[in-house]
Amino acid sequence: MSLAQNLALIREQVADACRRAGRSEADVALMAVSKMHPVEAVAEAYAAGLRLFGENRVQEWQQKLPALEHLFTAGQAPSKPDAAHMHLIGPLQSNKTSRAVELFDAIDSVDSLRIATRLNAAARALDRKLPVLIEVKLSHEDSKHGISPAELPALLAALAPLESIIPAGLMTVPPWSEDPEPARPYFRELRRLRDASLAACPALTRLSMGMSNDFAVAIEEGSSCVRIGTALFGKRQVPAAKPNRPNDE
Numbered sequence: 001m002s003l004a005q006n007l008a009l010i011r012e013q014v015a016d017a018c019r020r021a022g023r024s025e026a027d028v029a030l031m032a033v034s035k036m037h038p039v040e041a042v043a044e045a046y047a048a049g050l051r052l053f054g055e056n057r058v059q060e061w062q063q064k065l066p067a068l069e070h071l072f073t074a075g076q077a078p079s080k081p082d083a084a085h086m087h088l089i090g091p092l093q094s095n096k097t098s099r100a101v102e103l104f105d106a107i108d109s110v111d112s113l114r115i116a117t118r119l120n121a122a123a124r125a126l127d128r129k130l131p132v133l134i135e136v137k138l139s140h141e142d143s144k145h146g147i148s149p150a151e152l153p154a155l156l157a158a159l160a161p162l163e164s165i166i167p168a169g170l171m172t173v174p175p176w177s178e179d180p181e182p183a184r185p186y187f188r189e190l191r192r193l194r195d196a197s198l199a200a201c202p203a204l205t206r207l208s209m210g211m212s213n214d215f216a217v218a219i220e221e222g223s224s225c226v227r228i229g230t231a232l233f234g235k236r237q238v239p240a241a242k243p244n245r246p247n248d249e
Contacts, residue, residue, distance in 0.1 A: 003041070004048050006232050010215075014226070017219035028219055031087065031208075033229030035060065036236040039067040045232065046071050046084055054108070054227055056090030058100050065103065073105055089171075089208075089227060091145050098122040101130060108133040108171050108208055111146050113158050116165060123164035131168040133208055136193060138186045139175045146172065149193055156201045169206025169224070170194050180214035187221035 001009075010030065018025045034042045035056040042053065042064065053072075055061040065072065073083040085105040092100055092107060092115055100107060101122040110116050110132045123130040134155065137146030147155055152170075159167050170193060174186035187209050197204050210218025212231035219226065230236070 003044050003232065006234075007045075007048050007050070010228060010231055013216055014219060017216040021220045021222075023219070027224060029225040031089075031225055031227045032232055033089065033211075033227050034064075034233065035090075035229060037229075037233045039064050041233050042068055043071065051082075051084045052087070052225075053084055054087045054089040055104075056088075058088065058092070058096045058103065061086060061088075061103055062099070094118055098125075101126060101128065106131040106133070106168070109135045109145065110167075111135045111137075113155060116155075116159055116162060120162040120164045129164060129166055131166045133169045133171040133206060134167060134204075135171045136190060138172050138189055141175055144173055149189070152193060152197065153200070156197060156204070160201075167201055167204055169204055169208060170197075171208035173211075174209075174214070178213070180217045183210075183214040184217050184221060187218050187223065191222040 014028055014030065015025055018028060029052055030050065031052045031054045032045045032050045033054045034045070071084050072086055073080060086103070087106045087108045088100055088104045089108045091109055091111070094115060097115065097118040101119060107119060107130065110119070111134070116132065119130060119132065134152065135146035136149060136152060137144050138149070156167060159165065170190050172186060172190045174183040177183065190209055191207055194204060194207055206224045207222055208225040208227065209223045210226040212228055215223070215226035215228060
């Protein structure tokens, strides 16, 4: 199937999940995860109407951007007309925070006060207000990143004085399963954590959860952004199969 056909099928599945949950399709953003896919595939996705993208690594997006600069904001404000937005959805090393703020419109994988503080300083230097998501680790897998649920209130309190970043929501990755249903409790728990945090942090409204095989369940449980890679672009060429999927599936 072509990318356009894949996208049509995904949109239909999103619409069905929204109907089951009594939600509006407008409340669910579709993020195209372009990790390890060529710039031609990203351009094709843009031509098909997608405007929200996610990459897992700073270096990979830095290498792709020159060929796609005319389509993306690249962290610029104000953005170009009809520009696409790229979010960093993978783990961020502290020595790459400044470059990440220059290249990405948002960082969706903040997992420590140290990273948040460095992002805040970099955003302040560029006179930006940078949206961030806090990654919460709800599984016991060593391969997963994020803070524990118990650490979330303290981190949110510590982020409050940081004026150049905006804690906009939470993100999580459940354990991999062919059956999407086992992911439901993880999605439900992230929504509960978000709801419990709203009084202290009213801007924390977004829930980034759900990928190619479980995004319908995630939508039913309240996701506001689903991260779709394989179902949209097809399988990537990777060196070896991994038992657990990363943030970008």
